Amino acid sequence: MPSFRLFRVIGIDVKVHYSLFIVLLILVWIFYIQELPYGFRGTEYALSLSIVASVSLFISVFLHELGHSIVSKKLGYNVKEIILFIFGGVAVLEEQPRGMKELFVSITGPLVSFAIAAIFYFLSFSDNSVLSNFSAVFFRINLIIALFNLIPAFPLDGGRVLRGLLSRYFPPDRATSIASETGKALAIFMGIFGLFYNLWLTIIAIFIYLGAGEEEKMSKLETLLDKLKAGDIMTSDVKAVHPGITVGELMELAFKSKHLGYPVVENGELVGMITIHDVAGKPENVAIRDLMSRNLVTVTPDIPAMDVFRLMNETGIGRIPVVEGKNLVGIITKTDLIRLMQIQEVLRVGRK
Ligand SMILES: [Zn+2]
Structure with a gap:
């Protein structure tokens, strides 16, 4: 901001x-x-x-x-x-x-x-x-x-107070769902009431409705990631590239594999990361060694998955390599986390 x-x-x-x-x-x-x-x-x-x-x-x-x-x-x-x-x-x-x-x-x-x-x-x-x-x-x-x-609706203080109270009687997941459903119901009521009384209320109600959904998603992800380690959620089959390949070769690979970024590995060691943004507009015969970023944010497989997610939010990096020593063992992307949530959602519904 x-x-x-x-x-x-x-x-x-x-x-x-x-x-x-x-x-x-x-x-x-x-x-x-x-x-x-x-x-x-x-x-x-x-x-x-x-x-x-x-x-x-x-x-x-x-x-x-x-x-x-x-x-x-x-x-x-x-x-x-x-x-x-x-x-x-x-x-x-x-x-x-x-x-x-x-x-x-x-x-x-x-x-x-x-x-x-x-x-x-x-x-x-x-x-x-x-x-x-x-x-x-x-x-x-x-x-x-x-x-x-x-007002007992996320993301307002009242919604959090309500969830705090509910957490005495329900597990965290359930407390969040009840609090966010309450907030949504209240927002719908407030939105309709506002149409007749004061349009400001309707606008605020829309914000509250959207906020309630966001909070529920975030909390579900947290409960899910609490039990997992980086090693559990990473993709082990990583498409890595050699620092000697050229911009042209990387672009060709990007069209085929459809990933936006690649770890750069030399002699089994992770030496950098290269994204298609790094090579955009560069001459095709330049080696990616000169364009890759060497300042790497990496994690080890044993750290909690939630910490990886926090790291992504704090750094704005959407693709984090997982290393053991200097060896690349996997990669975690924001898309992986979103897919994980969708899978969990489908399995949960299936179980009902
Ligand atoms: Zn406050």
Whole structure:
């Protein structure tokens, strides 16, 4: 994501996505044209208050995410970064907490938002009209953030809270299915209701519906990969190439075998990786030795399959060679993982 680092707090990078600046301008405008208690139209210092409220809104979203992050860290999960972007914020964890831990991590954000709302609720009774106007608006916004996030649907906090609760009574797979079906049902109801009442609800409902499906897929993959090792899921029959072959020969091979990338092996040792992107537009008689990448990300057959998947997501590499010592023994691609899921899906349905 195109974003830049703002600062670092308790070991977590806080980043801002560029889209935030557009959102800030739109927010200032909305606060400026709406009347109390949703904006400052016609009040004293209306423009200044609108600007302060927009910036403060992102500070409170940041505090909400910081709440999630602090509890995650306390429970032993590594928080990579907090990103503030168009729809608010997200705390990026290296691993999703499960069970009751997920409940604790998820509930903290909304609790922080409720706490901010409570503070500004009391400040809204101030004798100072500027402070009381600002607080009346800001109290409501934080209340809306807290309540919205508690809607029991993925990917919102409420969906995770629900799954955390369900995990006390059901196995992880089942807990995810129930939570995501609940979220989908709610989204359908909300979408239809929105058609008659407010189209914004319908748009939000579509996002919730899609998010629920994503979460279910991710969780199924996790349960599946938990039991397997890299050696179990790799393709052992690897099409490897020699560094001496030319770009032309590689292109010919690519047309026949239809793979996008190939491990490069010399004297039984893995020495590089070459993809068709590396050779595109290059003269046909150049040896691929000069074009292949030598910076290799590899795994051994005994590491958990889930770690391979995480590695793919983190590095953006879709094709990881499996090595024993320096010998290439297999390869794992993103397509392998997707096929594995489809096979599991068919077998599961067949068993019912
Ligand atoms: Zn949250």
